[in-house]
Amino acid sequence: MLQTISNQAGVVLLRLLAILPYELLVVAIGYGLGFIAARIPSDRNRVVKTNLHLCFPKFNPDEIDSLSKQHWRLLG
Numbered sequence: 423m424l425q426t427i428s429n430q431a432g433v434v435l436l437r438l439l440a441i442l443p444y445e446l447l448v449v450a451i452g453y454g455l456g457f458i459a460a461r462i463p464s465d466r467n468r469v470v471k472t473n474l475h476l477c478f479p480k481f482n483p484d485e486i487d488s489l490s491k492q493h494w495r496l497l498g
Contacts, residue, residue, distance in 0.1 A: 456498025460491045470494070 439447065460467065470493055474486050481489070 452498040453495050454498065456495035457491075459498060460494035467494075 439451075467490070471486055471490050474489050474493075475481070478486070478489070
């Protein structure tokens with residue numbers, strides 16, 4: 423019973439997303455998911471910052487952090 427309700431809720435959510443304009447889906451939802459992903463502490467976030475530091479050794483930590491957040495936003 424609970425599984426049926428959750429499946430129906432998922433279908434309703436997907437149908438609502440299908441009627442939204444594509445730009446809204448890509449920009450608002452994608453950037454929102456990226457914003458959330460950037461703030462969740464994880465090994466991936468550490469790897470992104472390490473790689474950015476290795477690629478741009480002259481950047482200060484604030485610039486690396488800014489690039490990291492931009493990366494996650496665009497990935498979303």
